[in-house]
Amino acid sequence: MALSPTIEALVEARHGDPFAVLGPHRLADGRWAVRVFLPDANQVEVCLPDCVAIAMMRLHDAGFFEAFVESVARPNYVLRVWAAGGEELRGDPYRFAPVLSDEDLVSVRGAGDKPLEDILGARLLTHEDVAGAFFAVWAPSARSVSVVGDFNAWDGRRHPMRRRHEAGIWELFIPGVARGLRYKFEILGRDGALLPLKADPLAFAAEHPPATASLLCGPPHLQWSDEAWWASVATRDLRREPVSIYECHLGSWARVVEEDQRRLNWRELAARLLPYVKELGFTHLELLPITEYPFDGSWGYQPVSLFAPTSRFGSPEDFGFFVNQAHALGLGIILDWVPAHFPNDPHGLGQFDGTHLYEHADPRQGFHQDWGTYVYNFGREEVFTFLVANARYWIERFHIDGLRVDAVASMLYLDYSRRAGEWVPNRFGGNENLDAIAFLRRMNEEVYAVRAGVVTIAEESTAWPAVSHPAYAGGLGFGFKWNMGWMHDTLNFMSRDPLYRSWHHHHLTFGLLYAFSENFILPLSHDEVVHGKGSLIAKMPGDEWQKFANLRAYFAFMWGHPGKKLLFMGGEFAQWREWNHDQSLDWHLLDLPLHAGMRRLVGDLNKTYRAWPALYQQDCEAAGFRWLVADDTQNCVLAFARFASDGAPPVIIVSNFTPVPQMEYRIGVPLSGIWREAINTDAAIYGGSNLGNSGQVSTQEKEGHGFPQSLSLILPPLATLMLVHEPQSA
Numbered sequence: 001m002a003l004s005p006t007i008e009a010l011v012e013a014r015h016g017d018p019f020a021v022l023g024p025h026r027l028a029d030g031r032w033a034v035r036v037f038l039p040d041a042n043q044v045e046v047c048l049p050d051c052v053a054i055a056m057m058r059l060h061d062a063g064f065f066e067a068f069v070e071s072v073a074r075p076n077y078v079l080r081v082w083a084a085g086g087e088e089l090r091g092d093p094y095r096f097a098p099v100l101s102d103e104d105l106v107s108v109r110g111a112g113d114k115p116l117e118d119i120l121g122a123r124l125l126t127h128e129d130v131a132g133a134f135f136a137v138w139a140p141s142a143r144s145v146s147v148v149g150d151f152n153a154w155d156g157r158r159h160p161m162r163r164r165h166e167a168g169i170w171e172l173f174i175p176g177v178a179r180g181l182r183y184k185f186e187i188l189g190r191d192g193a194l195l196p197l198k199a200d201p202l203a204f205a206a207e208h209p210p211a212t213a214s215l216l217c218g219p220p221h222l223q224w225s226d227e228a229w230w231a232s233v234a235t236r237d238l239r240r241e242p243v244s245i246y247e248c249h250l251g252s253w254a255r256v257v258e259e260d261q262r263r264l265n266w267r268e269l270a271a272r273l274l275p276y277v278k279e280l281g282f283t284h285l286e287l288l289p290i291t292e293y294p295f296d297g298s299w300g301y302q303p304v305s306l307f308a309p310t311s312r313f314g315s316p317e318d319f320g321f322f323v324n325q326a327h328a329l330g331l332g333i334i335l336d337w338v339p340a341h342f343p344n345d346p347h348g349l350g351q352f353d354g355t356h357l358y359e360h361a362d363p364r365q366g367f368h369q370d371w372g373t374y375v376y377n378f379g380r381e382e383v384f385t386f387l388v389a390n391a392r393y394w395i396e397r398f399h400i401d402g403l404r405v406d407a408v409a410s411m412l413y414l415d416y417s418r419r420a421g422e423w424v425p426n427r428f429g430g431n432e433n434l435d436a437i438a439f440l441r442r443m444n445e446e447v448y449a450v451r452a453g454v455v456t457i458a459e460e461s462t463a464w465p466a467v468s469h470p471a472y473a474g475g476l477g478f479g480f481k482w483n484m485g486w487m488h489d490t491l492n493f494m495s496r497d498p499l500y501r502s503w504h505h506h507h508l509t510f511g512l513l514y515a516f517s518e519n520f521i522l523p524l525s526h527d528e529v530v531h532g533k534g535s536l537i538a539k540m541p542g543d544e545w546q547k548f549a550n551l552r553a554y555f556a557f558m559w560g561h562p563g564k565k566l567l568f569m570g571g572e573f574a575q576w577r578e579w580n581h582d583q584s585l586d587w588h589l590l591d592l593p594l595h596a597g598m599r600r601l602v603g604d605l606n607k608t609y610r611a612w613p614a615l616y617q618q619d620c621e622a623a624g625f626r627w628l629v630a631d632d633t634q635n636c637v638l639a640f641a642r643f644a645s646d647g648a649p650p651v652i653i654v655s656n657f658t659p660v661p662q663m664e665y666r667i668g669v670p671l672s673g674i675w676r677e678a679i680n681t682d683a684a685i686y687g688g689s690n691l692g693n694s695g696q697v698s699t700q701e702k703e704g705h706g707f708p709q710s711l712s713l714i715l716p717p718l719a720t721l722m723l724v725h726e727p728q729s730a
Contacts, residue, residue, distance in 0.1 A: 010037050011062040011157060014188055016144045018160040023094030024075050032069040036079060036092060039063040039157055043082040047089070048075060062157075091130060091175025093159060098171060099127055099134050105167040108138060109381040115396075116389035117307060120169070121202030122147075123218035124179055133177035133216055135161065137200065138382060139353035140168020141190045147172055148197065149183030149216070156186035182213035184347070189354020196346035199305060201358075201386070206292040206304075208311045212347040219397065220316035222324075226399060229327035233401070233453030238479060239519055240645070242616040243564035244606050245334065246282040246572075247525055248273065249299060250290070250313060253569055255584040266318035270325040278329045280572060280599070281606025285326060286334040286404060288526065290319070294345050299526070299581055300336065301406060302343035302373060306390045309398075323399050332401035334457070335394055339387045339443070340407035341373040350374050358383055364424050368410065370417050378411075379435035384442070391443050395450045402455035403447065405478070409461050411436040437476070444477030455479040457521060468519040483520040483563055486511040491528065494554050495539045498636065498658045498718070505633040508657075512562075512625065519620045520563040524571055529579045537574040537598075546659060548574060548594045549688060549718035552601055552681035553655055556720035559605040559679075560642065560653030562619050573599040597687035601679075608678045612724060613644035614651040621645075628652070628667055628705045635660075637715065639667050651678070652723040654715060661691055662715035668704025669711055675699070675723040682716030691716040696726070 009015035010022070024032045034046050036056065044056040044065045056065035069075045079090045100119065107114045122135045135147045145163075146156040151174065161170035184197040199206065203214035253273060256262040264272065277285050289300030292308040300310070309319040326333050342358070344350045349358040359374035360366025366375050377383050394400040410416045415423040415431045426434050444456050458467050458476065461484040469475025493507035529535050540550040551574055559565060570585045573595045577586055589595040609615050618624020629639035636657040643650050650670055656662055669675065676696040682688030697711050704710030715721070 013156040040083045045080040110385035132175040136171040141355040142353040143188040145170040146186040150181040222320035226327035242610045245284045245566040247286045247568045266314040266322040284332040304348040334402040337403040378439040404457040408458045441471040481518045482523045502633040522563040523566040553720045572602040594687040601686045613648040614642040649725040655720040656715040659717045668707035672699045672709040674726040678724045679722035682719035
C-alpha cells in the first residue's frame, strides 16, 4: 500500500513523472516490478520472449496492475490484455527508453542542427525494433501532459508522457498506433487546472474544421520532379525579372455547383486553376494562408496549425502534388504566411501549458486589440525557433517559392494601433519592437539560405526604412515590399469623377518620389475588395462603358509603372460583386463582351510585360524611369518612358484619364522611327471604342520633352497606350 498516493495520482491523471512508477523497475532483491495502468483491462499478463506469461495483480480497481519478473537484464515484454472487446496483445509505452537525445533537446532553442519538425510533434517510427508512434510537445510549465486520441478512448489517464526536464519537453512512444488516427494533448497546468485539449503545434495534418484534432501522419511523403524548375530559377534575380502575381483564395475561386457548392480539392485545382493562371501569363500564384485555421471567415489569417496544410482541400501529399504541377507549368507558388499573431481558440497556442507560453504575458505586448488575437513572444528563444523553423519548413519540405509575410507593420511597432498607456516601450524608450526586428532578419536569412530562387515579401504599410534591403546592410532582409501607398493613392484618383481628377493629379505622380527606395510590388489585393469597399470595377466612376474604360486604363498604367504586379482573383474579368469567401467567383460574367475583353487585356498586359525588358529590368532603379508628361493636370494626361538595362528598346506609356479624346497630343520620345501600339486599352477587342493611331505612329523631327524627335498621338478617352519602338529594317 506504499504506492497508494502515487496510484491515486496516476488514476487521476495528475502524476508528473509516470516513468518513475510505470514500466519495469529494479527492486532491491534483484527482481523487476512491472507496473501498468490500463483502465479498460479486466485481466493482464506480462508475456516474455521465452513464452513465459506472468499474471499481473490488480492493486487498484481503476486498473493499476503489478507483476514481478525474474531477469538479470531489463525485461523485454508485451502485455496480454483481456478487456470488454476481447483478448489482445499490447506494447507497454513505459518499458521504452527516451527517443529524444540531449542534442535534440537543445535544438528546440535553436542551438542544434536538427529541424524542429523532426523533434517535436507526432510521427510514426520504429523504436527499439518496435513500430509505433512518437509524440513530443513543448510545455515547460505543465504539471503533467498526456497524449489522448482514437487509440486510447481520449482518456488522459492512459498515456501520460515523460518529461525531459532540460527543455520542458514531454515525450512518449506508443507501440502499435496506426497512421491517420486523431490525437491531442491533455495538459494539467502549473496551478493544477485541467486545460482544454490542445492540438499539436507541430502537427503535419489536422481534421477538417470545425473539428479540431490533429492527425497522426508524420512528415508528408512527397514526390518531386521539379529539378528543372529550381535549376532555372536559381540564377534569376527577381528584381530584374518579370514578376506578375495572381492572388487567390482557393475556397472561393471556383466551386462545384452540382455538388452543393463543394470546394475544389488540390488535384482539381491543379487541373483547373494552374492552367488558367498560366494562360493569363502570370509568373506566380499567391495563395491566401493555407496553414490550418478553424474559422473560414478569417480567410486563413488566424492559423492554429502552422505546419499543416489545411484539410479543406485534401492531404499534405495532395498539396505537394499541386506545387509540383505548378512548377511543371512554369509557375511559382507564394504562400501568405502569418507570424504576426494567432487566434485565441481554446485548442490553439494561447495559454498552451497554462501560462503565456507562445504569447507575451502583458496584454500591452501580447494581445492585438484590433483582431482579438495573441502576439507571439519573439524574444523567447523557443518561440523564435518555432517560427523560423516553420518558415524553412514550407520552403524545404513543400518546395514553396516564396513567403508573403502578413501584417509586418503590426510586428515592427510596439504602439501599433495602441493609444498612450496601452503599450510598453523598448529598452531604449522607443516604439520599435526589437525582438520582432531580430526575428524578421533571422527568418529572412534562414529562408534565403535554404534554396536559391526563393523570395520573401513584406506586407508593410508604413515608412519603415530598408524593409527590402539585406539584413547585413541594416535592412529587414525581405526581397520585396508591397507598395501600399501607391495602391491607396491611385485607387483614390481612379475612384473620382474625371471632372475632379485634375485636383488630384498628384495621387498618380507622388509614388515616383519613393518608388526606388524599396523593391516594390504594386498590389491590388483582396483587402481592396472586401468589407464594403466594393470590387475594382465598382469603384470606377461613370456609366458602364466608362467604368470598364477606367479600369482598363488603370490596369495598363499599373503594368507600365515601376514595380512588380499583383492582382486578386476576379479583378482580371471585372467582377461586379464584392468578393465573398463563401461563394465562387462569378464566372458567368465571361459570357459578356466587356468582361471577356477585360480578361483578354490582362492576359495581353502580362504578355507584353514579359516580352519587353524595359518594363521589368529596372523596376527597382531610377535609371529605368523617366517622366515625359507629369504636369498636364488640365487634361489628366500622364506619359513616361521605361528603360532596360541591357540595351533593349524603351517602352512609352501614355494615359488619358478623361473621357475626352486628345488629338495631336505631342510627346517627345528617346528614339526616332516607328512606335507601335503594343497595348491600346481602347481597342475594340477589349471592349473599347477603337480610337487610336492605326497601330503605329512615326516620329517627327520636332523637339519634345528633351528629345530631338517626338510623336503626335491620338489619345483615346479613358485609355492607356503602351508604345514600343520598332527597329528600322536595313
